[in-house]
Amino acid sequence: MGRIIIGVDPHKLSATIEVVDHQERKLGHGRFTTDKAGFAAMRKYAKTWPRRVWAVEGANGVGRPLAQRLLEAGEDVVDVPAKLAARARLLDTGHGRKTDAHDAHSVAVAAVRAKDLRVLAVDPELEVLRMLVERREALTRRRVQTVDRLQALLAELLPGQAKKDITTGQAKRMLASVRPRDMAGKTRRRIAAEELAELIAVEVKMKKATAELKTIVASRGPNLTDIHGVGPVVAARVLADVGDVARFADRNRFASWTGTAPLDASSGEQNRHRLSRAGNRRVNHMIHIAAVSQLRTATDGQAYYRRKRAEGKKPLEALRCLKRRISDAIFRQLVTDAAAARPESVDAGPGGHRGATQESSAAGSHPHTGTSDQPLPGPAPTTLRPAASTRKTHLKATG
Incomplete structure (x- = not known):
């Protein structure tokens, strides 16, 4: 008997699957939660077909967490691009209706018909690289937001002296030069000092993440x-x-x-x-x-x-x-x-x-x-x- 394809339509809280053979005949289907119990139940259900391959839609997007869990469990996993599954759904019966069951069927059919789908493998270093990149990008966005808030406060504390590209050293000197006596001014300066402290902490984390990225980039x-x-x-x-x-x-x-x-x-x-x-x-x-x-x-x-x-x-x-x-x-x-x-x-x-x-x-x-x-x-x-x-x-x- 040829290999069995398990098409997976992944979501954050659930995964819908459909099992087909090499002739696209439906052998089974199911919907499982993605928690520990649901994942174990899905794998237990799939053990009915020893020669199985999991075809996960968007295995590097929304389906990446599930695909990684399957790989770590020793399963064979291939990546089915969302556009490839969409084409299979469009050419299928059912007027192209988009439901979880139809999506799982389209993924399975696309995996049967497609040639040379990318076979996934466990690559811890690449996964670490992705996490670090996303972490640094998140820190960059956080830094921009913090700088914007800090500049707005400094513009009120020191009218006419705001700088477009401010550094932490410049912000420190600007804060040290102002000593408001009114309640609103004191509160404004205190919040500005807190924003400056947050900016310094974010930049330290960015430098650390960049150093880690340099090490991995040098090897890959x-x-x-x-x-x-x-x-x-x-x-x-x-x-x-x-x-x-x-x-x-x-x-x-x-x-x-x-x-x-x-x-x-x-x-x-x-x-x-x-x-x-x-x-x-x-x-x-x-x-x-x-x-x-x-x-x-x-x-x-x-x-x-x-x-x-x-x-x-x-x-x-x-x-x-x-x-x-x-x-x-x-x-x-x-x-x-x-x-x-x-x-x-x-x-x-x-x-x-x-x-x-x-x-x-x-x-x-x-x-x-x-x-x-x-x-x-x-x-x-x-x-x-x-x-x-x-x-x-x-x-x-x-x-």
Whole structure:
């Protein structure tokens, strides 16, 4: 008997499953809570089929916690992109109705029909990298909010002396220079001092998180930071979301996934492309940071941008060209680092995943995103470098 596919539609508090064989015949289904009792009941129910593979929708998005638990329990798990499951649901009977049961069925059918779905594997270091990246991004947002509150208070305490980009040292000196005598002023100064203390604490945590990221980036992508504008934080986000770079067939597929491949908007005799809003927006933002950094100093990227402007492109169009160029450079460096880390052919990819594919995304979106994989004219032939060198009970399953 062939392998059995268990399609999973995951949610925070529950998971709906459907069991099908290689001919898409339904063998069972159920809905379970995601607490300890529900997870144990779901695995016990699945033991009816020894040769089973769990197909989890969005195994790097909302389905990641459940997928990781299954991996830790020794189960075989594949990632089914949400868009792939949506296509299966659209082509199925039932007028494309979206319910948990229909979603689980679509995931199972998509897993049966799809080729080379990404097989997940336990990779503790990659999971740690993702957690640290998300932690630092949360701290960055918290710092911005704290600075905004502190600046508002200082503007009231010292009218006309507010600074746009204030440091903790400047804030300390500004607070030391004011001694209000009224009750409102004293309260305002006390709150400002508390905000300053919180800002100092957040910056200490950010430095610690950055140091940890540097250590992991040095081991997983040692040369990625050679690209000008790609620091440890940018590199960490790229590595965390990409996972196994081998799942991208070429730089065009990678650019489509990062949202830096332009979309064809030609009509009649007019040949033009427009900005893509698809792809992984977090990685796209990291590439944008790298592009802006290159524009601020004398780099190959700055020279490339100026050439595009001289050719008649508008500033945003030239910037999009530069972002695509950086995307190509990042892809090449990831491939190079992966090859160096894996001199011989093994089952596991550079991101710790077996069975590289172009069918799923480490960020939960499909690498095929977009309607055009065409590269921009004249991509960079070499890597860019700096010019200077719960619920307590589980629900019943039916079979």
